[in-house]
Amino acid sequence: xxxxxxxxxxxxxxxxxxxxxxxxxxxxxxxVRVFARKGFYATRVSEIAKAAGVADxxxxxxxxxxxxxxxxxxxxxxxxxxxxxRREIDATEGVEERIRRxxxxxxxxLEGQRDLAEVVTVNLRQSSRLLKQYAAPLFVQYLETIADxxxxxxxxxxxxxxxNPRILSRALWGGLDGIALTWALGGDADxxxxxxxxxxxxxxxxxxxxx
Amino acid sequence: xxxxxxxxxxxxxxxxxxxxxxxxxxxxxxxVRVFARKGFYATRVSEIAKAAGVADxxxxxxxxxxxxxxxxxxxxxxxxxxxxxRREIDATEGVEERIRRxxxxxxxxLEGQRDLAEVVTVNLRQSSRLLKQYAAPLFVQYLETIADxxxxxxxxxxxxxxxNPRILSRALWGGLDGIALTWALGGDADxxxxxxxxxxxxxxxxxxxxx
DNA sequence: TGCCGGCGAATGAACGGTCATTCAGGGTGG
DNA sequence: CCACCCTGAATGACCGTTCATTCGCCGGCA
Numbered sequence: 001x002x003x004x005x006x007x008x009x010x011x012x013x014x015x016x017x018x019x020x021x022x023x024x025x026x027x028x029x030x031x032v033r034v035f036a037r038k039g040f041y042a043t044r045v046s047e048i049a050k051a052a053g054v055a056d057x058x059x060x061x062x063x064x065x066x067x068x069x070x071x072x073x074x075x076x077x078x079x080x081x082x083x084x085x086r087r088e089i090d091a092t093e094g095v096e097e098r099i100r101r102x103x104x105x106x107x108x109x110l111e112g113q114r115d116l117a118e119v120v121t122v123n124l125r126q127s128s129r130l131l132k133q134y135a136a137p138l139f140v141q142y143l144e145t146i147a148d149x150x151x152x153x154x155x156x157x158x159x160x161x162x163x164n165p166r167i168l169s170r171a172l173w174g175g176l177d178g179i180a181l182t183w184a185l186g187g188d189a190d191x192x193x194x195x196x197x198x199x200x201x202x203x204x205x206x207x208x209x210x211x
Numbered sequence: 212x213x214x215x216x217x218x219x220x221x222x223x224x225x226x227x228x229x230x231x232x233x234x235x236x237x238x239x240x241x242x243v244r245v246f247a248r249k250g251f252y253a254t255r256v257s258e259i260a261k262a263a264g265v266a267d268x269x270x271x272x273x274x275x276x277x278x279x280x281x282x283x284x285x286x287x288x289x290x291x292x293x294x295x296x297r298r299e300i301d302a303t304e305g306v307e308e309r310i311r312r313x314x315x316x317x318x319x320x321l322e323g324q325r326d327l328a329e330v331v332t333v334n335l336r337q338s339s340r341l342l343k344q345y346a347a348p349l350f351v352q353y354l355e356t357i358a359d360x361x362x363x364x365x366x367x368x369x370x371x372x373x374x375n376p377r378i379l380s381r382a383l384w385g386g387l388d389g390i391a392l393t394w395a396l397g398g399d400a401d402x403x404x405x406x407x408x409x410x411x412x413x414x415x416x417x418x419x420x421x422x
Numbered sequence: 423t424g425c426c427g428g429c430g431a432a433t434g435a436a437c438g439g440t441c442a443t444t445c446a447g448g449g450t451g452g
Numbered sequence: 453c454c455a456c457c458c459t460g461a462a463t464g465a466c467c468g469t470t471c472a473t474t475c476g477c478c479g480g481c482a
Contacts, residue, residue, distance in 0.1 A: 174389015175382035208419030
């Protein structure tokens with residue numbers, strides 16, 4: 001598996017605009033659903049195909065292989081997450097408010113999308129290979145962005161500066177991930193719960209960091 | 212897969228005391244090593260066997276199947292964790308000190324055992340089935356124990372009581388898990404780092420909870 | 423003490439089932 | 453009639469598990 005992700009020959013002009021919707025998208029969405037339910041390894045390619053309403057072979061027109069499908073899901077999710085996060089941070093003044101935004105963004109993207117939440121939090125760790133090779137780079141960027149916000153706060157004298165921003169960013173992410181996992185695996189899908197939990201965690205984290 | 216864990220017929224008198232060591236143990240230890248390196252699904256049973264220095268078939272004398280090997284690893288780890296945690300909590304006075312112990316225990320067990328750390332933090336999520344069926348019960352007990360400590364502190368008026376202990380226990384665990392994951396996957400294996408990180412996190416968490 | 427019979431742990435080659443992936447042909451729009 | 457997306461049955465590799473066989477050990481017996 002070489003470095004290049006492998007621009008698969010992409011079917012041209014797939015009824016773009018018509019109600020049919022893009023096949024690639026249908027497959028991706030179906031994969032999220034099935035992966036969430038059964039886990040990556042227990043999911044058969046044919047199941048994704050059926051869920052997407054396409055033939056088995058069609059998947060290979062849009063993705064290199066089964067792994068690639070999972071990788072694209074991460075890419076999409078992490079990409080969006082990073083993008084939204086940076087936008088929000090730029091648009092916000094004050095360290096505290098920024099950290100609250102971080103929490104909002106990370107859990108907010110999952111709100112109402114249990115399937116995505118489960119795929120991302122659970123399946124992200126399915127394969128160390130995947131994790132290390134594909135997810136890691138984007139992921140590190142994400143953590144660094146958070147660490148920067150914290151470091152900024154320390155420089156400005158708002159936050160205690162005897163703690164390592166990187167460690168704190170990991171911990172913040174981990175805490176949110178833990179909350180999301182509980183929510184995704186738990187019985188009640190009430191998105192309000194997720195938001196409430198996020199708020200509580202943000203409070204603790206902020207109080208703990210305040211100088 | 213019935214409820215009973217399946218007491219596998221245990222080879223009698225396996226050179227006990229001699230240098231040979233117990234086979235079951237050798238297999239378990241080898242499995243931790245290999246799972247950590249390649250992940251559960253990418254690991255071949257034959258690889259575990261080779262790493263343990265036994266024949267493929269021998270594994271099936273001590274374990275029901277490949278899944279069972281993973282399950283036993285969790286069982287062992289979570290069991291120990293819970294046991295140590297409860298002992299420590301009972302032996303400690305004061306909520307703050309107790310929470311510091313929680314952090315110490317959870318990360319302390321992994322200290323110097325990168326492989327185990329990776330297996331537990333990464334592979335715990337390999338299969339929702341495994342996670343839900345086996346790990347969950349012990350795991351919930353673990354989280355509840357932490358939640359109790361927090362609730363206790365709230366009742367005593369030491370900790371702010373407007374936050375949900377369960378959510379906080381999840382967050383605490385998640386944060387520690389995140390730190391451990393970074394450590395396990397990261398380049399430098401320096402156990403000091405892990406301890407330092409744990410201390411920092413404990414500080415933030417405690418400050419954040421203090422009334 | 424020395425030999426024998428039997429036990430059962432250990433072995434690893436072979437089996438069989440399970441998918442990921444392929445590809446030859448159908449169908450449709452232009 | 454061409455182009456090319458799509459199909460889904462067929463393929464073949466892969467790997468967890470089995471089981472017939474080996475062999476080291478032990479207790480009993482002379």
